[in-house]
Amino acid sequence: MNYFTTTHQVKKMMYSIRQYQVPLQKYMAMMDLQELNERLFYKLLIDNVEELLPVVYTPTVGEACQKYGSIFRRPQGLFISLKEKGKIHEVLRNWPQRDIQVIVVTDGERILGLGDLGCQGMGIPIGKLSLYTALGGVRPSACLPVTIDVGTNNEQLLNDEFYIGLRRRRATGQEYAELMHEFMSAVKQNYGEKVLIQFEDFANHNAFDLLAKYGTTHLVFNDDIQGTASVVLAGLVAALKVVGGTLADHRFLFLGAGEAGTGIAELIALEISKQTNMPLEEARKKISLVDSKGLIVKSRIDSLQHFKKPWAHDHEPIKKLVDAVNGIKPTVLIGTSGVGRTFTKEVVEAMAALNEKPIIFSLSNPTSQSECTAEEAYTWSEGRAIFASGSPFDPVEYKGRVFVPGQVVHKVV
Incomplete structure (x- = not known):
């Protein structure tokens, strides 16, 4: 059996991906590769960043989030829902990696220009952290994509048999604030004060409030703002x-x-x-x-x-x-x-x-x-x-x- 070098594997994978005419199919192929061979995934992305960046992130990631339930195969990232309230510290401790440096977190309420996609917004933290590694050199094991699932007000998703999130209207007010506060406290407790928490695709009414509330106690950053x-x-x-x-x-x-x-x-x-x-x-x-x-x-x-x-x-x-x-x-x-x-x-x-x-x-x-x-x-x-x-x-x-x-x-x- 022949020995295939990394260069040869990259060439073969690019040939395979280019056979797909539909961008979403290319996205799915890249996500499968990320699960099966993370090292090859990043080599492929780094060597072909101009061609593959629109595949793993915008604009293709928007369609992927819209159809996340139907293309979902195995979970990537960490989903934290209202059901975990009171146990978020324990949930974070169950994540296999301990030395987390960057967390990208969304609640899926305002994904790109597409609106409320609920927990199907997970495609955004996953895609964004892929860029942290490919373009910024951050180790994949130091990155944690998180989706806070507090429900969705998207009626189409609530009636979608393939929707993977909580089938309820969005939590607001004190219920929402308490869950987010527990998450922010648990993150600092588990990963220390130097972990970067990037808020991603929160709706206006929460985005500004979260940035103001935690800007003095945590290392936080809102990409949209x-x-x-x-x-x-x-x-x-x-x-x-x-x-x-x-x-x-x-x-x-x-x-x-x-x-x-x-x-x-x-x-x-x-x-x-x-x-x-x-x-x-x-x-x-x-x-x-x-x-x-x-x-x-x-x-x-x-x-x-x-x-x-x-x-x-x-x-x-x-x-x-x-x-x-x-x-x-x-x-x-x-x-x-x-x-x-x-x-x-x-x-x-x-x-x-x-x-x-x-x-x-x-x-x-x-x-x-x-x-x-x-x-x-x-x-x-x-x-x-x-x-x-x-x-x-x-x-x-x-x-x-x-x-x-x-x-x-x-x-x-």
């Missing part, structure tokens, strides 16, 4: 090399005022304040946000959630995005709405009329929820847009030129 913001800011800094000027010279308009939108906006304002010594309140005035009810303005402040209030400026109410573009006259348009095709032809053309090189970041995931496609952005702006997205788009040919769209984030909603 903080991680996305840092990568988008880096993307903007890179874009400025093309369009010119500093951050303070630009006007920003967001479609979407949730975790991602407000997190990005706040980091931009902080950077403007730092660069110019401008008071933070003044820096925020360069940034406007549009939510589902229209432009966020002072006249709405009493009805706004607390994280939106800093962005309520003195301006007349505006309902439609295109009217906000024409009224605010932004140089940068950023989509974090989780709603696909909201950067319409009219909106992109308005940005192109106002700016020689409009910066358009369409960040919502997966690609079906992207505010516009790369092709739409380049075509409607006559090839002048500086475009980036959350999930990868293929290169676009327009009038004899090939445009390669940037990808500035892996996940936004």
Whole structure:
């Protein structure tokens, strides 16, 4: 029998995966490999990261989460449900690895731009920690993907015979808070104060509260609020090399005022304040946000959630995005709405009329929820847009030129 080197095994596996035409089939093949031969899985991912990253994470992971029950074979990661309340410390002790350095945890309430997927959101922590290893060099044994199963309000899942989670409406209030507090305490007790806990895909009303509550007692990080913001800011800094000027010279308009939108906006304002010594309140005035009810303005402040209030400026109410573009006259348009095709032809053309090189970041995931496609952005702006997205788009040919769209984030909603 021949001896096959690792290089040969990688070549063989890539040949096998490329035979699949459906991305979800490629995802399932990669997950099977991760279970059977973890070392080969990471070798494959590291050597072919550009090709396989969209398979193991966005956009394919979104479809995998939606269909998680039907493709479920054997459990990956740690599921903690309301049934384990009072026993979470013991549950964590049963995990075979002891030296845990990074935990990615979700409760599945706001998976990508797809909404409440309950415990089927486990695909996100698993995929994210694969990237920690492949791109960050963290040992797989030091990573722990966790899903907190408190039920789901998704009626389709509750009636799905293949749904693997609790068949009940989501726990809220004290019941939810007590379970999360027990989990956070048990994590520190089991793994020490230096373990990183990354909150992933929690709904707005819980995400901000959890970050504020545990930010002083645990090493915590919210990817949607903080991680996305840092990568988008880096993307903007890179874009400025093309369009010119500093951050303070630009006007920003967001479609979407949730975790991602407000997190990005706040980091931009902080950077403007730092660069110019401008008071933070003044820096925020360069940034406007549009939510589902229209432009966020002072006249709405009493009805706004607390994280939106800093962005309520003195301006007349505006309902439609295109009217906000024409009224605010932004140089940068950023989509974090989780709603696909909201950067319409009219909106992109308005940005192109106002700016020689409009910066358009369409960040919502997966690609079906992207505010516009790369092709739409380049075509409607006559090839002048500086475009980036959350999930990868293929290169676009327009009038004899090939445009390669940037990808500035892996996940936004």
